[in-house]
Amino acid sequence: MKLYSFWRSLASFRVRIALNLKGVAYELVPVDIDRRQHRGEAYAALNPQMALPSLELEDGTVLTQSLAILDYLDEVFPAPALLPADAKGRARVRALAAMIACDAHPLTTPRVQRYLTEVLHVDDRARTAWLRHWAAEMIVAVEAQLAGHAATGRFCHGDAPTTADICLAGHVTFALNQGLDLASAPTLRRVFEAAMVTPAFASAHPLAQPDAPDELRRRPVAP
Amino acid sequence: MKLYSFWRSLASFRVRIALNLKGVAYELVPVDIDRRQHRGEAYAALNPQMALPSLELEDGTVLTQSLAILDYLDEVFPAPALLPADAKGRARVRALAAMIACDAHPLTTPRVQRYLTEVLHVDDRARTAWLRHWAAEMIVAVEAQLAGHAATGRFCHGDAPTTADICLAGHVTFALNQGLDLASAPTLRRVFEAAMVTPAFASAHPLAQPDAPDELRRRPVAP
Numbered sequence: 001m002k003l004y005s006f007w008r009s010l011a012s013f014r015v016r017i018a019l020n021l022k023g024v025a026y027e028l029v030p031v032d033i034d035r036r037q038h039r040g041e042a043y044a045a046l047n048p049q050m051a052l053p054s055l056e057l058e059d060g061t062v063l064t065q066s067l068a069i070l071d072y073l074d075e076v077f078p079a080p081a082l083l084p085a086d087a088k089g090r091a092r093v094r095a096l097a098a099m100i101a102c103d104a105h106p107l108t109t110p111r112v113q114r115y116l117t118e119v120l121h122v123d124d125r126a127r128t129a130w131l132r133h134w135a136a137e138m139i140v141a142v143e144a145q146l147a148g149h150a151a152t153g154r155f156c157h158g159d160a161p162t163t164a165d166i167c168l169a170g171h172v173t174f175a176l177n178q179g180l181d182l183a184s185a186p187t188l189r190r191v192f193e194a195a196m197v198t199p200a201f202a203s204a205h206p207l208a209q210p211d212a213p214d215e216l217r218r219r220p221v222a223p
Numbered sequence: 224m225k226l227y228s229f230w231r232s233l234a235s236f237r238v239r240i241a242l243n244l245k246g247v248a249y250e251l252v253p254v255d256i257d258r259r260q261h262r263g264e265a266y267a268a269l270n271p272q273m274a275l276p277s278l279e280l281e282d283g284t285v286l287t288q289s290l291a292i293l294d295y296l297d298e299v300f301p302a303p304a305l306l307p308a309d310a311k312g313r314a315r316v317r318a319l320a321a322m323i324a325c326d327a328h329p330l331t332t333p334r335v336q337r338y339l340t341e342v343l344h345v346d347d348r349a350r351t352a353w354l355r356h357w358a359a360e361m362i363v364a365v366e367a368q369l370a371g372h373a374a375t376g377r378f379c380h381g382d383a384p385t386t387a388d389i390c391l392a393g394h395v396t397f398a399l400n401q402g403l404d405l406a407s408a409p410t411l412r413r414v415f416e417a418a419m420v421t422p423a424f425a426s427a428h429p430l431a432q433p434d435a436p437d438e439l440r441r442r443p444v445a446p
Contacts, residue, residue: 087283090295
């Protein structure tokens, strides 16, 4: 399968982690958002929403939307599972994932930043404050769900990574890049650190991608 | 079970539709966002994210995040199914749902509108333009996924409502309230109209809720 991905895209980061966790081989096809390649005819034909990532299956089916792709991968490659075995546990993991993927991440995407700058004429300082505000709000909210909850383990839910950790990895990476610290969120920080030393997460990191700028790119980590 | 809901909340609307489709009886507990009841101590103890809806199960477990609740309901009350039987079909439905619930809806929520007004000092005209922009963008994107796709039927995917139609119902209701028309999205309009004449959708409509303002409220529709 082919993953259309951009090194800095947090939604692409999620799918890279899941593919690594499942041990599924894939061809990475970089799509450069900064150069607006996602708005070009070739990519729009593949994914009319012109958003990243897209996962093209062997039969040509194109899957879109990272959360939908994670569920698909979990159904087709069941081990290791990205969701707990019980319905209430799955609901908790999915809620944590949705808090990040629905309620926080979309507010910080390039299209929204562009609207702030180009239409609302928001200056750089206010744009950065916007990004930090939504990133910080979600760190507080996720910490409140993790801290002291009986199901929180080494990871968000138990001792193996789930969809919640996959979403958390991207969110915290973004928050740290925005200069936030995690002092008020010790549980979230501990879980994030446990995730990021896992090879499947580390090798999916934006700065480990072949399309990351040379001056930023880390030495690849074996998955 | 108890559904903590606000009449105008589109995420609450989703869960009301799903409960109606499944024929699951529930007690509606209105939480008035306009009066900031969701930020009060009682609700924050239930749902630390202070977002709507929350679904409290008989054993006291509180489920949050509408998409996670829809998946839970579909697992615990499997008929009628909210997702297709095949993995690729499920991925398509989940992607349509995520386009709306992740990429559009969060941009139009009260907390974001409040930030625009109170922090960025955006005036009413520009705030309305913001809401219409994201609502319209998603109508175009969803129409592109529905029109001409072999799996699109009377509803978004086949001839029975799925999670995609549930999300679409709220999005289009919001868009119409913002004065958008659906002239450029004939497939989406047809699907939306099919959904809204279905009793499970009609009786979940914001204006059919007991906590809707008297002057707006419709006569209840039997589910």
